[in-house]
Every structure is written in C-alpha cells, then in structure tokens.
Amino acid sequence: MTVQEDYQPVFTGKVLEELQTVLQRYPNKQAALLPALWLAQREHGWISDRIMAEVAEVLGLTPAYVKGVVTFYTMYHQHPVGKNFVQVCTTSPCNICGAEEVLKALLEHSGAGDAGATSPDGKWTIVEVECLGACGFATPILINDDFIESVTPDKVAELVRKYR
Amino acid sequence: MGYPHKPHAKETVVLSQYFGDADARTIKGWIKRGGYEALAQALKMDPVAVTDIVKESGLRGRGGAGFPTGLKWSFMPKEKKRPHYLCVNADESEPGTFKDREIMRWTPHALLEGTAIAAHAIRAEVAYIYIRGEFTEPWTIMERALAEANAADVFGNIKIHLHRGAGAYICGEETALMNSIEGKRGNPRIKPPFPAAAGLFGLPTTINNVETLAAVPHIIKRGAAWYKGLCLSNPKSTGTKLFSVCGHVQRPGNYEVTMGFPLKDLLYDMCGGPPAGRTLKACIPGGSSVPILTREETEATLLDYEGVVAQGSMLGSGGVIVFDDSADMVYQIMRLARFYAHESCAQCTQCREGTAWTTRIMERILAGQGKTKDLDLLLDLSENMTGKTICVLSDSCAAPIVSGIKKFRVEFEAYLAGKRPVPVMVG
C-alpha cells in the first residue's frame, strides 16, 4: 500500500529541543528511540518510513534498525489513522464483561465499519487491542490519550458525539 | 479500601489507604500523610542496613515471581565499580491485573519514595520507571509527582526518570524491559548473565515491581517485624497484597488483604460474589498466565505464594479473573491463547509458532470444525511449549490450555460434538 504523505522533518526547533532534554536521561542516544518515536508520532500522526529514517539519522541508528523496533511495538502507527484513534480491550476479563459488544457499538456509531479501518470522514479508527490493564473497569477504552473506564454499549453513542 | 468501592472491614489497608484520595497525589498532601519520612530515614542509613530490613520483612516480589526482594537487592555487586541501575516495572500488562495502575494513579509519591529507597539500597544513582504506553493517566500523574518531588529535592543524589512503553506485553519480562529502555525490540535475554551482573546497558541492575516498591517505605517506617507479622498462613509469605479482582463479580476492584487471606472471602464477602442468579465456575487467581482453578479449588485457596500453589496454580501478579457459569471457557481460553500469540516476541520457535498454532486449533474448535484428536494435540503442543524457551510467555499460553482442558473438558467436547457447550453448573 502506498500512502500519500506530506512529510516535513519533525526534529526541528522546539521538538528537537524536547528530544535534547530526553537524551539527557540516557547514557546513549539509542535509548532515546522509544521517546523519540513518541515525539515523532505526536507531531506527524504516524510513523512512516521517512520518519523512521529521520529518527535513525537523529539518533545515529540505521532506518532498518528503527523499523525493526517500530514494528515490535503496537502503539506506533505504521499507517495514518483517524482523528480519534480508539483502542478497545477485548481480552478475556473484559471479554466476559461484554467488551465485544462495546467494540461493535463503537464501530457502528463511528461509521468506521471494520476494526482497524478508518471511517470515511477520517475521524475514527477503532482497533481491538489486548489487555489495557484496567480489567476491573471493564470495558476500558483509549480514545487517543484519554483513558475511559467502564464503557458499556449504551454509553457509546454519547462518547462518539463528544469526540466527533 | 476496595477501590473503587468503600473499604471492607476484612481488608488490611496499607498500600491502598489513600486510593481515591486526590490530595495524597500532591507532594504536600503526601508529606502531610507522613510521606517521604521513610526515604529521609533510609538515606541516612547504610545501604546494607536498608537491604537487611527489607530482607528481614519477608517482602517478596509482587510482579509475579515472588522472589525475596531484600535477597535480590543483596545480589548487587558489593564493591561498586561501575554505575548501578534500578528499573521499576510499571508495565502492568498481565490480563486480570490492574493494581500498579491504581498505585500510580493515587499514590504516585509512594512509588517514587519506594523507588528512591531501593535505589539507595542498591547504590544506584539512576532509576527508570517503565510505564506501559497505554497508561496515559498514570503517566501524567507520575510525571507531575516526579516534577514536584524533584522541585522539593527529596531524592538526594538519585535521579528518577520515567520511560514510556509502546504496546508490548512482553516488556513486563525483566530483561525485555531493559532492552526496551535501551531502545531495542522488547526481546527477553538469555540468562545468565542475570541483571545484577549485567542488566540495563550491561551494568548491574535490579528490577522491582511497582507494588513491591510501594511497600518498602512502610517497611522502613514501621519496621520489618511489623510487616513480617502481617501473615495469616505461611510464614514465607508476609505483608499485604493487592488483589485485582475482575470478571464476573459484583464489585470488581483492588482489594488489599494480608497474605494468607482466603480467596473465597475475597470473592464472596468483598466482591459480592458472582452477579445475582449466577454461580462461580472458575477462577484464574494470579493473572492470565497461571493455571485455572475450579470452583472447589478456588474456595479452598489461601492467598499467598504457597497457598495458591497448593491448589495447583500460582499467586502470580494477584490478578484474579472470575468466571461464572455463563462463561464459555473454550472461547475465553481461545482469547487467552490469542493474547499470547499476539504478544509473542517471535524469538523462540516454540513460542512464535506454538502460540499461533494453539490459537488456530482453538478457533477451529470454536468454529465447530474441531477434531477429536485436537485436545491431545493441544496438550502435546502445550507440553512442547513449556520450560523450553527463553522466557515463560509460551508456558503462560500453555497454562490455561492444559488446566482448561483438564478441568472443563466437557465444554471442549461439546464443541467437538458440534454443539454449543452445555454450561457447567457447579454447585
């Protein structure tokens, strides 16, 4: 799949300064890779091959090395995602409490249709994830950086309205 | 308090005392509640003396393995020739477990204080707290607390940094976590060398779980004898433990009880038992990686390291997943297998291929396409996935399969016979 990408270097100005601060926490540059990728994703929305090459350049790594790391961690987007990126936990503890119904409701109300797909209006990408670590608050979901506990299908319509 | 519910009389509230108390999150509020006294006290002590107190208290790792904490600290080189590191495992990702999240959300300074004490005890000048990427709220709270604590200059020479994970269960494995901090794929490392010899950045490192460290200030302040006295059953299991209860109970949440507390009381008295009209069918007592218990076993279990083993499972992380009679065990076990297949780091052959194959067989059974020999095949694969890999992720995938087939075979057989399973009515 080729993705249209409007690439601008990420690590300039303020973001570069932020990275410099991060680098001070570690004894070598490579250790700043995960934080650097977080910064890049915040700025660019996703981690493209170009971004990986830029991160590699900044940290003295190779693009292939960075790609190996990016593809290991599920929270780095390897493709563009909707304005609201929603992660729904459907692992066993939430599953027995109705997580799959929550997922279904989210897919319907958002118009995203399928898990992993982005809604036609570009606003929603909803993915099924494994354990979000809040099993006592089934079903937890993450909308971008907002961690929302105890979501039930009947709360979904309101949530979708709020974030749309 | 059985957060998010009101405290229950049978709880022993130590770590969870301020859960729900927003003022305790601030450094002012924390100091007002006696916070950072233990750290000040510890910083004046010789590191060996601090380690000895923790050793004497009987505190054992709360992340899952239950290794004696003081002993672990004492493995660090006696003569410090190179920098030492402390890693704090806040990558809480074990399905069923959500206690560390609560500690960080409500008592971030408890963790920071415990971290600084541990760093002092192992003579580390730098500690990294590795927080899983999905924990956005705990991250923000920890970040704020750390900034406050740094401003108040409470850590002496110790530097504490937060490091954010990015979505990988396996980074909760200690050496995978170190690789992840080093900017690598979160692959577990072969041991030896052990972290105390060559850990983070190849230097002597100790890694502790959030809950373990949160208990440390209490031990320093109130003494080893007090902590050791918190014991209802086996003297090898001391102190309090947070149990995360989820699934089919009326009041899921975090409950803090003294080691040796009966699981039955936790589930029925504190959590209100299964929803009305339902009966308890099964329970996974220590996070998804441990064998499943039947109702009988569950009700006979005492919650300490030895007590759970006596019933054929493990205390693990203390994540208690409860299934009532409406639960489709075959489907839920498939979900667990799928979880491990998703999270396998891909290094070891048995894990990479075995978790995925196991999941496929489970899905086939659920689709009504199972074969009679599938159960034997699953058991055989599980055997081949146990005790043969670098870390225990593939063992963890096998545990619910083996215990599930053994204890809920009738549900599997119903699927194999082309029928939806007959709910197993227990009691």
Add this chain to the structure above:
Amino acid sequence: MADGLINLTIDGAPVSVPPGTLVIEAAKQAGVLVPHYCYHPGLPVAGVCRMCLVEIEKAPKLQIACATTVTEGMVVKTQAPAAKDARQSVLEFLLINHPLDCPICDQAGECELQDFVFQEGQPGTRYGEFAKRFNPVEDFGPDVLYVPNRCILCTRCVRFMEDVAQEPVLNVSERGDRAFIGIHPEARLDHPWAGNVVDLCPVGSLLSKDFLHKARAWELDKTASICTGCSQGCNITLDTRDEVVVRVRPRPNLDINRYFICDHGRMHYRWMNRGDRIEAPLVKKDGGLHATDWDEAFARVLAILRGASGKAVALVSPGASSEALAAAKRLLSGFSWTGAFQVVMGEEAPLAGIPNLALRAERAPNAKGAELLGYTRDYAQALATAKSAAVVLVLDEPDCAVETDGALIYVGSVLGEDAACRRADVILPIANVAEEEGTFVNRDGREQRYFQAKPAPGMAQPAAWVLAQLAQTMGLAAVP
C-alpha cells in the same frame, strides 16, 4: 588431562576443553553435532531457535547447548529422550509454515532444515488443513533475495549485519508468527560483505541471485582454494559442476577470514571459466604463431635460453603461484636477472567486526610471495630493462605492454588479439588457479595451499610444472 581444562562427558565420551567453552563446541570435540539453527560460531549467541536443547545431569530442565558453558564434571546427553522430543517438536514448529518447495529451492541438499528433519524429525504433519503463512519474495540487494516463506527466523543474517558488518540494514520486523526479516525501503543490502548472509542462512531463505537455480547442491564438487580477489588470502571453496566453477564460498579459517568472504571475492570466479584459452604451445614460425607440441616448444625455449646471455627480465603476475614464480626465477638464474610484478589496486573494504579482515586494496593473492622471492614492484623499471634484455619471460600477464629487442617467452593462459605478447617467440599454455595446485603467500606472510578444482583445457599445464621442467632440463638448481 591437561591443566586448566574442564573435563566433561558428552554422550558418554569424555572431553577436556578450555574454561568458557560452550557445550555445543565441546560436543564437536566429542564428535557430536548438536542440531542447531541460530547458533553460529562466527556470530554472537542468540539462543532463540531452541533446537540445541540437551539434557544436562542435575539441571532442572533442558538447556540450550549454544548458551551453556561447560563446568567440571558436567554430564551432557544429547540423545536423552526428553532432548530428542524437544528437538523433534522444534522441527515440527519450524515446518508448520515452511513450504515443501525443496525441488525448486537452491538450498536443497545443503539445507540444515532438511538435514535435521531427515535425522530427527517425524514423518507427516499435525498442522492439518491450516494455510501456511505467505509473504512474497523480496529483493534485498545486488546479490541477495529473501524468500520469507522459508525463513525460520534464526536471525543469523540480522546478527551478521549488526554485529559483524556493523551496518544493521536487516531487522526482525513485527512480532509472533507474523515476524519476518525486514529491510528499510530506503536501504539496500549492498554492504561489500553482504553476501555472507546467504551462506549463513541455514535454509533457502536468503539466496544468491548469481547462483539462483544454477545447480543442485549434490551435483557440485568442492575444492579447497584460496581467494585470488586480493592479498587477504581468504580461504574458499570452489564449487564446480561439470568442470565449471559455479560458486565461491568461504572456508572457515579463524586466523584469516573467520567464516566469511567479501562479495568481490565471491564474484571473482567467472574468469576461471573463460573459453578463449591458449590450449596448445605456440611457436613463431614464418612470422606467425603456430601450434605445436610440448617437445618442440620446450626445445625452442631451451635454444633461446642456451643461446643468450646478459640480462633477463621476468614480468610476472602476482596471481601466479609461489612455485611458478620460483621456477621462473630458477629458469633465468644463469642471467643477470630482474623480476617484477604490478598489482591492480582498488578500494579497501574492511569487515568492521573482525580485526585484520578486509577486502584489501591490493587485488592480487600472491604479491607477498613474489616479493619474498625477490621480485620487485618497480615494474616500470623492469619494462625499461626488458627493452635491452637478452631474454624476457612474461608469466601470465596477458596485458603486459612488453617491448624487447631480445627473445620473448610468454607463459600464460589467455592472450588478447592485440596483446604485445603475441610477438613472443614461444607461447606456453598454462592452467589457471582453478586448474592447478599451488601456494600463495598472503599479505601477512602466511603460505597457503590451493588445490585443483577442474582440469586445464587442451594441452595447458601448471606454470610451475612447465617452468620447472625447463629449468631441470637446463640443469639449473632450485632457488633456495
């Protein structure tokens, strides 16, 4: 038992090895090959394939032989039922997604997956009707193709590029059973030593484009040789099929090239198969060159040498064997002798992770040997001297711009249309490196033998034989 060694037992055989030795290496001493995939003595230990699980007495569970160091009194059982079962299960796991395309796989016949399945695997599969994982073939670089379906994720290639080449252009991408060996779209596997990943790959997942579908492994004859690509002296194997060199592979030599060769050396073999060879001795007659037999050719050379005196010049190839170079010197020992060679130079390309291993700038295998025998690098001076010399001997320098008023003898394997040596009085056809046995001296002064991989064409003979025959007939003593 020698002091300082660790004594242990492997499958009942006692062995003594230095402390720190890995069980898998100790086992080799006991004549036991513990099946393995990710382990390679030239790479850092990964311990991931779990194929080398063995039983060790007193250990609570099976241990991997590749990451366990020997201890005194250790008792290792590679054939214990538990160990055999474990390995059989690893094979089963590896095969569930491995295609059964051995008939079209270049690795077939030298595939470690085939070998160990043959040795320890089970017949049939329990994977049943599930579809195998499929990913398309990828072009990794100038000579390397990646066939992900055959990959067993041993990570040897990744570790080679990361730790040995120190240019991590390969990675493990994704997780779990979705994992594969990845490359970044902006990078290529074009490191000067990249071809080693093909040799390191235990299965047919990384393939050489140069060797693609060229031959079946079992049709190849293997001959120990020395690379002629530069002065490093890497030990190689020449693989021939039907008397044609089809592949060059590294032959382990821990002191010189470890387990590796560079791509320049790897590709430096086509010339060995040249068809436009000098196949018969040629003598100048009536202004032209005429084919003849060795007797007449020898007689002509002897007549030239016996009838001349004064200066003689030998212009030699630094790719000639030390034996040939010595014989050439011996043949001209009755003259006031000058010997010289010139070396083609190129760019140096080190293998970063291995000390003293590089594709050397000096692109010839025996310059050092020539030097030791008294040949000079002052080629220009030698050419000038040749002009007025009584006899000039050119040894396998087809492009030699020689001019002489004296007699010219060319001993070589090929000769271009416009070559100066066409003016020679006698041309003696010789074998090339693949067609003879000989010795090269590498840049560090190490003498190394190479062996004959294929017959020489026509009447060609090894230069050393040709020149020594002549010297002997002349009654000249061997050079000391």
